[in-house]
Structure formats: C-alpha cells, structure tokens
Amino acid sequence: DGGITQSPKYLFRKEGQNVTLSCEQNLNHDAMYWYRQDPGQGLRLIYYSQIVNDFQKGDIAEGYSVSREKKESFPLTVTSAQKNPTAFYLCASSIGRSYNSPLHFGNGTRLTVT
C-alpha cells in the first residue's frame, strides 16, 4: 500500500545536538511538507517542497533545515539553533499544491530534547 513513512516514531536527543527526522513517501506525490504540532497550537508549517531540489520556508523555519534530493524523500534536520525542539513532527505530501489537493500524513515522530 502507498503511504508516508516517518522514522523513528520516538527520538530522544541531548540539547545542542542536531537530529534528522526521516520522511519517505511512495505515493509519487510532487509536494511534501513538514509540520510541527504542539498542544493547543494546531499544526504550524516548517518547510515545504513542491519539486525536487527546491523548497521554501514555512511560518516557523528558524532552527530547521531540509533537503529534497529525491522525489520520495524529504528529511528534516532540527539544529541546535532551534530553541524549543521538543514537539511532535508530521510529514505530509500532496499530488499538487495543497490549496486544492488534500494532504496525506505520516504517523509522526515525537522528538524529546533534554
């Protein structure tokens, strides 16, 4: 079955370390997204990519970086510059631009930084 795979499900890191979250999709979707979810704040867009080798900052890109070297992969690196990295991170994809194409989500990675 097609879908989005995020790994690992839980991730623990020490403060000051960079960490990379994996996101792979086999839906053949062009667009991919990273969202951060905090209790009571809904989902906030970190980065998105509508085509290979191109990506744009979302609303809260500071302290994060991404790459899009392959259509099916969109890894997110949480750098030590991110002041509050502990959160639930969701990766999503869509056929085209999400303004009329629904997003398909992975099951998320819960990152805890101590």
Added chain:
Amino acid sequence: AQSVTQLGSHVSVSEGALVLLRCNYSSSVPPYLFWYVQYPNQGLQLLLKYTSAATLVKGINGFEAEFKKSETSFHLTKPSAHMSDAAEYFCAVSLYNQGGKLIFGQGTELSVKP
C-alpha cells in the same frame, strides 16, 4: 490575512448524540476548506473537503460539513456519535494564491461518553 478559528478546544457528547464542531474562517476570496481527524499518536486523516462544487459536503465515517459563505463558517456535524469518533479534529483553510499553504485551526478534542 487568512485565518481559521475553531470554537471550543474540547467538546464532550454522549454516544448517540449529535456532534457539532465549529469552524469559522476569514478570507476575502473563496477558500478551499478541509476537515482532518487525528487519533492519538498518529498523523492526520482527511475527513472531507470543500472546493466550491457543493455547499454540503459528505465525508467519511458519517461526517458532513456545510459551507456558509454569509457566516464564513464550515461546521462539522455527525447525527449520532460513536465511541470510535473520539479524536482531535482540525479545520484547515487554503487559498489558491497563497502558494499552496494550508492554515490549520487549533483543533477540537472530541470526547464521547458511553
């Protein structure tokens, strides 16, 4: 700027009772509107979407939503709640001229009492 507001962060209903989750948006142009559901520690799943074809939209699991332009609302309803409907529900809005970005509401947690 476009935004979406979900009234009530927590809603509790009895099994078999009507479910009503409220969503209001602000936009000067016709929006695309979505409702997503999230079960604990999982990603989001599309319930339904409005893309101007019909004002009453039917989704999965017996949910439906009605687009009311005069009230700038897109409330989600289900005639009879089931225990399995307990989850968090997100309303989201996007505009064709906003680069494909979805703006999510803060979410409403639905509890269903036996």
